[in-house]
Amino acid sequence: MSTIFDCRCSEKVGGLFPELDVPAQGVERLIDAAHVRTQPLRLPDLSEPQVARHYTKLSKLNFGVDDGFYPLGSCTMKYNPKLNEAMAVLPGFSGLHPRSDVSRSQGALQLMFELTGFLRGIAGMADVSLQPVAGAHGELAGMFLFKKYFQVRGEHERKRILLPDTAHGTNPASAALAGFSVTEVASDETGRIDLAALDEALDDTVAGIMLTVPNTLGIFESDILQVTEKVHAAGGLCYFDGANLNSYMGKTRPGDMGADVFHFNLHKTMSTPHGGGGPGSGPIAVSDALVDYLPVPRVRLENEQYKLDWNCPHSIGSVHSFYGNFLVAVRAFAYILQLGDVGLREVSENAVLNANYLQQRLKKTYALPYDGLCKHEFVLSGKGLAEGISTLDIAKRLIDYGVHPPTIYFPLTVKEAIMIEPTETESKATLDRFAEIMEIVAREAKENPQLLHDAPVRASVRRLDQTQAAKNPVLKVPLDGE
Amino acid sequence: MGGFFNGLKGEAMAYPTDYRYTKDHEWVQLKGNRARIGITDHAQAELGDIVFVELPAIGTSVNKGDNIATVESVKAVGDVFSPASGKVVGINDALESAPETINSAPHVGGWIVDLEVVDLAGLDDTMDAAAYESFVSGA
Numbered sequence: 375m376s377t378i379f380d381c382r383c384s385e386k387v388g389g390l391f392p393e394l395d396v397p398a399q400g401v402e403r404l405i406d407a408a409h410v411r412t413q414p415l416r417l418p419d420l421s422e423p424q425v426a427r428h429y430t431k432l433s434k435l436n437f438g439v440d441d442g443f444y445p446l447g448s449c450t451m452k453y454n455p456k457l458n459e460a461m462a463v464l465p466g467f468s469g470l471h472p473r474s475d476v477s478r479s480q481g482a483l484q485l486m487f488e489l490t491g492f493l494r495g496i497a498g499m500a501d502v503s504l505q506p507v508a509g510a511h512g513e514l515a516g517m518f519l520f521k522k523y524f525q526v527r528g529e530h531e532r533k534r535i536l537l538p539d540t541a542h543g544t545n546p547a548s549a550a551l552a553g554f555s556v557t558e559v560a561s562d563e564t565g566r567i568d569l570a571a572l573d574e575a576l577d578d579t580v581a582g583i584m585l586t587v588p589n590t591l592g593i594f595e596s597d598i599l600q601v602t603e604k605v606h607a608a609g610g611l612c613y614f615d616g617a618n619l620n621s622y623m624g625k626t627r628p629g630d631m632g633a634d635v636f637h638f639n640l641h642k643t644m645s646t647p648h649g650g651g652g653p654g655s656g657p658i659a660v661s662d663a664l665v666d667y668l669p670v671p672r673v674r675l676e677n678e679q680y681k682l683d684w685n686c687p688h689s690i691g692s693v694h695s696f697y698g699n700f701l702v703a704v705r706a707f708a709y710i711l712q713l714g715d716v717g718l719r720e721v722s723e724n725a726v727l728n729a730n731y732l733q734q735r736l737k738k739t740y741a742l743p744y745d746g747l748c749k750h751e752f753v754l755s756g757k758g759l760a761e762g763i764s765t766l767d768i769a770k771r772l773i774d775y776g777v778h779p780p781t782i783y784f785p786l787t788v789k790e791a792i793m794i795e796p797t798e799t800e801s802k803a804t805l806d807r808f809a810e811i812m813e814i815v816a817r818e819a820k821e822n823p824q825l826l827h828d829a830p831v832r833a834s835v836r837r838l839d840q841t842q843a844a845k846n847p848v849l850k851v852p853l854d855g856e
Numbered sequence: 857m858g859g860f861f862n863g864l865k866g867e868a869m870a871y872p873t874d875y876r877y878t879k880d881h882e883w884v885q886l887k888g889n890r891a892r893i894g895i896t897d898h899a900q901a902e903l904g905d906i907v908f909v910e911l912p913a914i915g916t917s918v919n920k921g922d923n924i925a926t927v928e929s930v931k932a933v934g935d936v937f938s939p940a941s942g943k944v945v946g947i948n949d950a951l952e953s954a955p956e957t958i959n960s961a962p963h964v965g966g967w968i969v970d971l972e973v974v975d976l977a978g979l980d981d982t983m984d985a986a987a988y989e990s991f992v993s994g995a
Binding site for chain 2: 543840844845
């Protein structure tokens with residue numbers, strides 16, 4: 375498949391301009407010579423049908439949640455309602471320039487203000503910033519807030535962040551990027567944080583802990599109140615990774631569990647599109663102690679006018695240009711309005727029900743290392759299914775049956791992990807069909823393992839050499855434009 | 857090696873008998889106060905194809921348990937923890953262009969770091985080859 379720059383076809387244009395109805399002016403009369411381009415722009419010369427066909431062809435090679443079941447654990451690949459899209463393309467939103475005067479962007483500011491309020495309510499926390507544009511970006515902003523908090527208090531020795539061994543890979547990266555060192559805390563035999571190990575790790579060099587609730591095994595941290603109490607008692611702060619919010623909206627709130635910073639993944643929980651690298655949105659909610667440090671600008675309502683407040687002297691500053699990914703916020707706002715508080719609670723109830731339904735059926739065929747009620751996702755193991763069969767083989771075979779493979783080899787605490795998150799938007803029929811496919815693949819693994827080793831055979835490409843892709847990537851279009 | 861290996865059980869393999877081994881699946885070859893450190897055959901087998909190794913700077917001082925190197929495979933990223941306190945005096949920079957050496961020769965050519973150990977007692981909790989073999993086979 376060639377890139378659009380390679381489908382050159384000279385002297386084609388996408389449209390014809392009408393004749394000028396004003397006198398023609400040479401470009402040198404309109405623009406200072408120093409700023410006039412001397413080399414032509416490197417743009418593909420293509421007609422409109424060629425462009426449309428190129429991108430349609432690319433889209434057919436892709437697999438998204440509109441194509442089929444996408445049980446990618448930890449990623450909450452729920453269906454994205456098309457009404458969200460309709461709202462985001464309203465010209466008052468999509469045509470709004472970020473530098474528009476606030477007097478002409480009151481509607482957008484109102485939406486940001488009200489969404490902030492909704493998210494504050496869902497999190498049960500003091501205030502929210504919509505600015506971070508990804509979950510990991512929220513984490514990084516949160517770590518900056520931690521840092522600021524201890525700087526202000528003069529507690530410069532607090533340099534360590536504690537992380538459970540089931541933590542998301544981005545957590546240690548975010549902590550390290552903000553200048554903290556990371557100490558791993560083991561989980562116990564039930565997959566939850568080991569309180570004794572936590573006690574041992576806590577001292578006055580600890581800035582805080584980063585937790586994912588429920589954790590990446592899909593298990594609720596039933597000792598969560600003790601965990602946050604211990605960290606607070608030791609003078610630390612608690613960061614809650616919100617990737618798994620889909621399991622408890624309207625049931626409990628991070629604020630009630632002792633969170634000081636919590637990030638939302640609007641592109642997961644609030645059904646805005648993701649999977650192709652964005653655009654995402656990772657708003658952060660904070661406890662009272664951290665409100666003054668939130669990124670600028672803040673949206674305020676004063677005298678019935680919305681305004682952007684840059685005058686926040688204790689703020690950590692901006693973490694993104696303008697206001698984050700605003701149109702993603704529009705989609706999330708539409709989603710929350712469609713469902714209301716009762717609907718959001720039902721989202722979580724059905725997400726948990728679907729996961730438990732699948733877990734109960736699949737544990738008869740696949741190993742389930744942590745058996746028990748799960749939240750919105752669960753982790754099977756491909757180990758021991760059949761001689762010589764790896765989880766990678768199972769995942770690749772699922773592609774042949776039109777299913778996007780689950781997350782594999784994560785979390786690290788489960789060998790040959792297969793992490794399944796069905797989400798609430800799938801019907802019982804879809805769940806049953808997926809379970810049936812998993813059972814067929816298990817049977818094939820035993821009876822005809824070569825089928826799995828060769829998979830995928832029905833996809834647009836066969837199995838890719840991921841080692842070579844990681845070690846020797848071949849850049850097809852050099853970045854210098856030549 | 858942290859994270860990925862915790863609680864893993866594998867097949868028994870042959871390990872050099874003059875090395876010491878850690879519960880984090882690292883080996884230590886001690887000559888005087890100089891320790892050569894690598895990851896075990898078991899660890900490399902569990903990781904799969906190794907595609908990147910991040911090495912420390914020579915001269916770095918480390919405490920026992922500190923992360924001294926990172927080994928990245930197609931499946932996972934594993935931290936190499938220092939089995940003792942000391943100073944990094946050598947690194948296997950051939951791994952930067954050929955990280956797969958850890959897969960093909962984990963106990964010799966795939967060594968990662970040379971450490972000048974300041975506290976040899978820090979290595980007291982390591983195992984001999986027989987004990988490590990029992991450890992990985994789950995005995």
